[in-house]
Amino acid sequence: MATSFFKDVTLIIKKYCTSLPEYEDESTGIRPNHEVTFQLKKSVEIQENDKAEYSYFVTHKLTLPQKERFSGKPSECSVSSFMEEVKKHSLYYIYTALSKPVDLPGIYQFTAMAQLDDIQIDYYNSREQRKIPKQTWMKEKLYEDYWEEGTQSRKSKEHWFNVNIDILMKRMRHSESDLHVFQMRTGCEVERWGSEEKFSKGVYEYGYDGENFLSFDDSGSLQFTQLYQPRVNIPFLNQYTKGYLGKNCVDWLKKFTEYGENELRNGSPPDVHMFAKRSTSDKIKLTCMVTSFYPKDTVLFIRKYRTSLPEDETESTGIRPNQDGAFQLCKSVEIQENEKANYDCFVAHRTLKEPIITKWGN
Numbered sequence: 001m002a003t004s005f006f007k008d009v010t011l012i013i014k015k016y017c018t019s020l021p022e023y024e025d026e027s028t029g030i031r032p033n034h035e036v037t038f039q040l041k042k043s044v045e046i047q048e049n050d051k052a053e054y055s056y057f058v059t060h061k062l063t064l065p066q067k068e069r070f071s072g073k074p075s076e077c078s079v080s081s082f083m084e085e086v087k088k089h090s091l092y093y094i095y096t097a098l099s100k101p102v103d104l105p106g107i108y109q110f111t112a113m114a115q116l117d118d119i120q121i122d123y124y125n126s127r128e129q130r131k132i133p134k135q136t137w138m139k140e141k142l143y144e145d146y147w148e149e150g151t152q153s154r155k156s157k158e159h160w161f162n163v164n165i166d167i168l169m170k171r172m173r174h175s176e177s178d179l180h181v182f183q184m185r186t187g188c189e190v191e192r193w194g195s196e197e198k199f200s201k202g203v204y205e206y207g208y209d210g211e212n213f214l215s216f217d218d219s220g221s222l223q224f225t226q227l228y229q230p231r232v233n234i235p236f237l238n239q240y241t242k243g244y245l246g247k248n249c250v251d252w253l254k255k256f257t258e259y260g261e262n263e264l265r266n267g268s269p270p271d272v273h274m275f276a277k278r279s280t281s282d283k284i285k286l287t288c289m290v291t292s293f294y295p296k297d298t299v300l301f302i303r304k305y306r307t308s309l310p311e312d313e314t315e316s317t318g319i320r321p322n323q324d325g326a327f328q329l330c331k332s333v334e335i336q337e338n339e340k341a342n343y344d345c346f347v348a349h350r351t352l353k354e355p356i357i358t359k360w361g362n
Helices: 048-053 076-085 136-141 144-171 234-259 261-266 337-342
Strands: 002-005 010-015 038-040 054-060 063-069 087-098 110-116 119-125 181-193 196-208 211-216 222-224 271-278 283-293 299-304 327-336 343-348 356-359
Touching: 048 054, 087 144, 087 196, 087 234, 110 144, 110 234, 119 144, 136 234, 144 181, 181 234, 196 234, 211 234, 234 261, 271 343, 271 356, 283 299, 283 337, 283 343, 299 327, 327 337, 337 343
Parallel strands: none
Antiparallel strands: 002 038, 010 054, 054 063, 087 110, 087 181, 110 119, 181 196, 196 211, 211 222, 271 283, 283 327, 299 343, 343 356
8 A cells, every 4th residue: 555645656566576467456545645646556455465466666766665574474576676676886996915825826915806796807816917997898888097097096006905915914913824815895875766866875895804893884983893994094095995895985975877778688598507406316406407597687586386485495596697697596405206296496587578487307
């Protein structure tokens, strides 16, 4: 039910991120309230054990979209349905420095990269010492001067990280013979709804051997542990960090998103596979695999008799990156072999008009 709004509004009931057809729900139509605003109610009859898979989505010209879901077990789908309407974009820079070289392929003493919406768009390492584009559209849209200036900037950061990892090791009284890791992650996220755009999150954090010692919190200030106490003016540092994340970072995020608009907008639909492996004499491990999808947000359920299994009954790899910039996700469950025909994989993604349902034997 939506109420207390001026007349034009949209109310949609969704199941598994998919809007229900108008003929499947009952609507009161938009009606006036006593205080000159309006209300609208829609209803649908459902199985009680499916209620967590439903959400409703409301849009009105005066607000950002609102979504709600039933109480009870969390519904991944209700979150995805919201993401389908409000576009989120992110830009992150990740720096990693090691205290000494390691003799392993692909592992360098210093690396730096930028990720736009979880896709790597540039890269630098201490062996080549060149900032290079990782997407064709980045190479086409940005001139050689940009990459040359970026190379010099990354070289400066490499030097800064090498100096400061030595300082941290001495402060922690760590041996130079051991391997230590110094990392930094900084970036921003924005939400877009139609022509409106809103800064939603800024990240600025340092870590040493896996433990954060400096971070930017939601209140807009930097937090320090005893490992690191800055000698600069803290209010000034807070102001600078907040300005960088909310302005400079967002400006580059907008620019990169515009450059890669076609690739980011079109996305890549998922491939769905279902397979099984024997676990005991009478049981098999049934696996649903979703791969080659982009953007990252997706919904995967293993279902029995078209009812989603609870998350605590399935094993999940979590969403992982593929080498091509797309993603994959696997979920598994151990079942009786003679019941495998009763199970299916249910997948929803923003590139799909309708969910994919894959049954055993298909």
